Amino acid sequence: MSNQNTQLLTALNWRYATKVFDANKKIPADVWQTLEQSLVLTPTSYGLQPYKFLVINDPAKRAELLPHSWNQHQVVDASHFVVFTARTEMKEADVDKLIKRTTDLRRLPAGALNAYRGMMLSNVVNGPRGKIAHEWATRQAYIALGNLMTCAAVLGVDACPMEGLNPPEYDKILNLAGSGYATVMACALGYRAAEDKNASLAKVRYETKDLVQYV
């Protein structure tokens, strides 16, 4: 197996859901910039990017979020704490925003993407995915979460994904009412503390043949 394959598998095996972060160890600026860009570069359905990532740097805000996070101390101890929010509904303006951005970046004539625009509208706004818009947007946020955790592992940064939080309380603390976005989950990032015993536990996955089947 090539060096590249081995390196990647080593990173994926090294990572675990970090329960205790070293509160004194911060992610260096250049590494954080890479992780921030990994979020931005996440692939999404139609490229619609129906989410925002809130990085909570204010210690007072983190302390406020803690009791609404099953008191998991990763919220206050991790170097970085990212709250993933997703669009609560999808409107024509969401589609037009992407059309404008694409037209600008690719220097297309106005109207060049009208067919694509219609296709998106008939699905994510007025069609089947429009009916489950927040859930559909949430799924895209989970792609970003998967991408972020893998990138963190590759860069030797520890992470803890967190579904264990109270989204409505998060929304209140983060003033999301009326913003068109709602909290879906979070991810703490930083470096494991020496005392986190979870780091040395055997990784638990089902056997490959139980998870991957060939047809």
Place this chain on the structure above:
Amino acid sequence: MSNQNTQLLTALNWRYATKVFDANKKIPADVWQTLEQSLVLTPTSYGLQPYKFLVINDPAKRAELLPHSWNQHQVVDASHFVVFTARTEMKEADVDKLIKRTTDLRRLPAGALNAYRGMMLSNVVNGPRGKIAHEWATRQAYIALGNLMTCAAVLGVDACPMEGLNPPEYDKILNLAGSGYATVMACALGYRAAEDKNASLAKVRYETKDLVQYV
């Protein structure tokens, strides 16, 4: 910026939703083995892994799936085609399967994880996530999708995530009725064809300040 950061960002910028695959180029066995393990190593809520990945190698099956995939030729042309399925409901047996696996792998005494078992049952089986079990399982599958696409990019493998398919028709063709799993989306993997013009188009993402906000 360190070499590692630059390499990762180069990989993420290199990737795009590949529309035309080179049907003659296959992913080498050692690279595929790494991608398969990346799926297996995906982090999930509680570690419950509520999904199965079906790799469709049979050309006849691929041809059958094509008309139910908006006729996107990636389905038949890509080296590998992975259908992501997620648990349709979560039962006590799902939790017990994980408890047994954990107890075995970590050589714990029977009953050592009773509290953890109760916590899972009161959430993903009998509690709030139990009520949306298939959707919750689907979100975990999207973590796997994000992880897989990033790993593929790191290894120089092209990918195309696909929500544009008809899950009930997939379920029929793949005989998933009664299996406890249902199709949620798919991902084609392989190598871009020289004629895929999408490869050279400017990547469209919103500005970082619109996607990432600091609180």
